[in-house]
Amino acid sequence: MIHPHLPGDVTDRIVMVEGSGCRLRDAHGREYLDATGGLLLAHVGHGRRDLAEVAAGQMTKLEYYSSFHEFTNEPSIRLAEKLIDLAPSPMERVYFTSGGGEAVDAALRMARLYHHRRGEPERTWILARNFGYHGVSYGGAAATGMPMFHQGFGPMLPNVRHLTPPMPFHPEMYGGEDPTEFCLRELRETIEEIGADRIAVMIGEPILGVAGVIEPPSDYWPRVRELLASHGILLILDEVITAFGRTGHWFAAERLGVAPDFVVTAKGLTSGYFPMGALLVADRVVDVVARDEGFIGGYTYGGHATGCAVALANLEIMERENLLAAAVDVGDHLGAQLRRLEELPIVGQVRQIGLMIGIELAQDPDTGEPLSAGWVPPLVRERSGIIVRNNPNTVLVSPPLVMSHDEADQVAAAVTDVLTEYATRKRKRPAAPAVVLPVLDTPW
Numbered sequence: 180m181i182h183p184h185l186p187g188d189v190t191d192r193i194v195m196v197e198g199s200g201c202r203l204r205d206a207h208g209r210e211y212l213d214a215t216g217g218l219l220l221a222h223v224g225h226g227r228r229d230l231a232e233v234a235a236g237q238m239t240k241l242e243y244y245s246s247f248h249e250f251t252n253e254p255s256i257r258l259a260e261k262l263i264d265l266a267p268s269p270m271e272r273v274y275f276t277s278g279g280g281e282a283v284d285a286a287l288r289m290a291r292l293y294h295h296r297r298g299e300p301e302r303t304w305i306l307a308r309n310f311g312y313h314g315v316s317y318g319g320a321a322a323t324g325m326p327m328f329h330q331g332f333g334p335m336l337p338n339v340r341h342l343t344p345p346m347p348f349h350p351e352m353y354g355g356e357d358p359t360e361f362c363l364r365e366l367r368e369t370i371e372e373i374g375a376d377r378i379a380v381m382i383g384e385p386i387l388g389v390a391g392v393i394e395p396p397s398d399y400w401p402r403v404r405e406l407l408a409s410h411g412i413l414l415i416l417d418e419v420i421t422a423f424g425r426t427g428h429w430f431a432a433e434r435l436g437v438a439p440d441f442v443v444t445a446k447g448l449t450s451g452y453f454p455m456g457a458l459l460v461a462d463r464v465v466d467v468v469a470r471d472e473g474f475i476g477g478y479t480y481g482g483h484a485t486g487c488a489v490a491l492a493n494l495e496i497m498e499r500e501n502l503l504a505a506a507v508d509v510g511d512h513l514g515a516q517l518r519r520l521e522e523l524p525i526v527g528q529v530r531q532i533g534l535m536i537g538i539e540l541a542q543d544p545d546t547g548e549p550l551s552a553g554w555v556p557p558l559v560r561e562r563s564g565i566i567v568r569n570n571p572n573t574v575l576v577s578p579p580l581v582m583s584h585d586e587a588d589q590v591a592a593a594v595t596d597v598l599t600e601y602a603t604r605k606r607k608r609p610a611a612p613a614v615v616l617p618v619l620d621t622p623w
């Protein structure tokens with residue numbers, strides 16, 4: 180197997196064989212507490228028989244049928260209706276995929292097609308953001324604002340420009356200007372430079388996820404949306420991480436008060452019980468791209484009957500078990516404990532929104548100079564069997580939404596122990612190396 184993000188010389192892999200709720204067990208019988216929800220997706224917890232039974236029931240009735248041409252299947256119709264009901268702003272149709280990256284690609288293609296069919300074929304530019312993550316399909320990777328996903332894979336999709344996102348903890352990025360004002364000015368200048376009549380769409384995560392759980396100031400997205408709309412530029416919100424309860428809402432767009440043209444979802448849609456994504460599309464786009472000639476291009480497994488049945492059952496579980504409220508309750512409980520880490524001289528900022536938590540490490544919290552976080556997950560796991568993740572300088576915690584207070588306490592204690600011990604030792608010995616945050620075509 181080629182394991183993503185595993186250096187070739189590492190042979191020690193952890194083979195997970197069993198899971199229940201937030202608990203996991205590996206092939207050696209060692210137990211773990213999953214504080215990442217796999218890759219931020221096991222919302223309803225691992226090992227659920229109710230979802231397995233729904234999958235088995237659908238498979239024995241009709242496992243799959245194509246959604247191409249005039250064909251479809253019953254679970255995909257019901258799931259599309261459900262998603263339109265839950266949507267954060269009026270959405271007209273749903274396009275199903277096998278994951279988040281495919282849904283990002285579909286949104287980018289639809290955005291360009293929208294302008295092409297409206298007689299503006301020059302509108303092909305895509306605005307994205309540094310530090311944004313949109314998957315590793317070529318469209319998604321091109322939109323992703325992290326150089327490691329571009330280097331060696333070129334040429335990327337042309338006509339993509341990366342802008343600065345607001346990251347209030349790093350005022351040095353904005354040369355003394357207010358972050359939102361800086362970003363809006365940069366957006367205005369970029370539109371002027373490229374020409375509004377050449378820009379199709381802007382894509383962004385409402386809350387930066389992989390980059391470290393960074394929520395923008397509350398006026399950022401509404402103002403971006405207004406500016407884009409005044410130039411006829413569409414907006415894609417990539418809610419692959421944030422949709423379906425992670426922030427305590429069905430969609431983060433509700434929290435941020437912004438009505439996009441597209442919402443990209445995956446992960447929590449099925450809690451990982453089936454690989455699926457769903458792109459929600461607003462009516463004015465549907466009118467142009469899906470009517471008359473129709474939309475060309477589909478994924479074989481899009482609208483998979485078993486996947487859609489599982490997604491419906493998964494969303495029902497989230498409603499029945501009040502998991503949106505649970506994300507806020509357990510998230511606040513865990514966040515309150517982790518925020519105390521801000522007193523440590525190696526912690527810059529602890530950010531928590533529902534059950535999305537980022538603990539940003541810093542060489543010196545006053546300057547925000549980044550400190551590598553790569554050593555934290557293996558140490559926490561070895562000592563306590565608790566699984567957390569990291570990006571270059573941030574520890575990421577995103578447990579299943581079914582995590583109990585008691586389990587959250589264990590996570591908080593394990594992370595606190597490791598960071599406190601390191602901070603104490605750092606006072607006596609030289610620190611781990613600083614990391615340079617990787618950026619693409621950043622102007623600062």
Ligand code: PLP
Nearest residue numbers: 278279280312313314417419420
């Ligand atoms: N968009 C965002 C915001 C993501 O976090 C991810 C995956 O983590 C993706 C897109 C890509 O999704 P997938 O890995 O299902 O293709």
